[in-house]
Amino acid sequence: MKKLLIxxxxxxxxxxxxxxxxxxxxxxxxxIHAPYGFAETKKELQPICRHAFLVAYDPTxxxxxxxxxxxxxxxxxxCIARTNAFVADKSIKNGPKPEDYAGTGYDKGHVVxxxxxxxxxQIEYESFLMTNMVPQAGSLNRGxxxxxxxxxxxxxxxxNNSYNVIGGGIYTDKDKKIGSGVIVPTAYYKIVINNKTGxxxxxMFPHVAPYPNxxxxxxxxxxxxxxxxxxxxxxxxxxxxxxxxxxxxxWKVDFGKLTKDKRAKCGKND
Numbered sequence: 001m002k003k004l005l006i007x008x009x010x011x012x013x014x015x016x017x018x019x020x021x022x023x024x025x026x027x028x029x030x031x032i033h034a035p036y037g038f039a040e041t042k043k044e045l046q047p048i049c050r051h052a053f054l055v056a057y058d059p060t061x062x063x064x065x066x067x068x069x070x071x072x073x074x075x076x077x078x079c080i081a082r083t084n085a086f087v088a089d090k091s092i093k094n095g096p097k098p099e100d101y102a103g104t105g106y107d108k109g110h111v112v113x114x115x116x117x118x119x120x121x122q123i124e125y126e127s128f129l130m131t132n133m134v135p136q137a138g139s140l141n142r143g144x145x146x147x148x149x150x151x152x153x154x155x156x157x158x159x160n161n162s163y164n165v166i167g168g169g170i171y172t173d174k175d176k177k178i179g180s181g182v183i184v185p186t187a188y189y190k191i192v193i194n195n196k197t198g199x200x201x202x203x204m205f206p207h208v209a210p211y212p213n214x215x216x217x218x219x220x221x222x223x224x225x226x227x228x229x230x231x232x233x234x235x236x237x238x239x240x241x242x243x244x245x246x247x248x249x250x251w252k253v254d255f256g257k258l259t260k261d262k263r264a265k266c267g268k269n270d
Contacts, residue, residue: 024049025049035195053112054068067166068166075116082118086098086128086130087128107137108133111133188205198243201245219247
């Protein structure tokens with residue numbers, strides 16, 4: 001009986017990993033994820049349009065230069081359980097693989113978080129494509145980076161507005177590499193735009209060994225979007241009549257209410 005149980009568990013794990021990948025959509029169909037215009041850069045990037053996000057993949061670094069998506073308030077609280085279905089993206093050649101991260105000490109860090117895409121099973125699977133991953137120290141990935149991810153869901157849900165979100169890493173070709181050549185960025189950023197009000201804000205988090213815990217004060221890591229543009233070498237587009245929020249004046253979020261709302265929608269065990 002014990003052997004049968006182990007076999008069943010292994011089979012279940014394999015079946016999750018063997019989900020069927022859809023081909024990318026035409027790039028123009030991802031305008032919803034770049035509502036103010038596609039970012040411009042001198043980097044040679046490969047756009048990959050998914051149903052729920054846009055990847056600007058850097059084939060030389062084997063990570064996304066950035067990923068952009070629009071989070072609708074109705075999707076901010078999803079009930080699909082996390083699958084951990086990490087898999088190489090079949091739409092590119094010689095891309096990153098889950099095993100590139102094995103034994104490195106780095107997490108396979110989502111740029112678009114699984115929690116923002118847990119409103120549809122196939123889309124939740126697509127969040128685990130390796131073209132949506134970057135090497136992140138656990139202290140960042142499971143720390144203040146996760147706090148910002150959760151905050152975005154709270155903002156969308158509690159303001160009842162959609163938010164455009166852009167995230168990525170700061171890196172050069174001289175930075176540390178893991179696996180088959182996956183670059184480890186020295187910082188990570190996120191730009192968040194309220195699509196109704198035009199308000200926006202940017203954050204940047206250092207990612208240099210020994211990777212200390214950065215705490216939970218997001219205002220310490222606010223950075224002007226112009227500075228993020230310069231450091232990333234990418235001209236991200238923000239609303240023409242938008243307003244950049246001052247540090248400390250970001251949108252408010254009630255984490256307790258967010259938890260209660262998720263339990264009410266998904267059940268206590270989600």
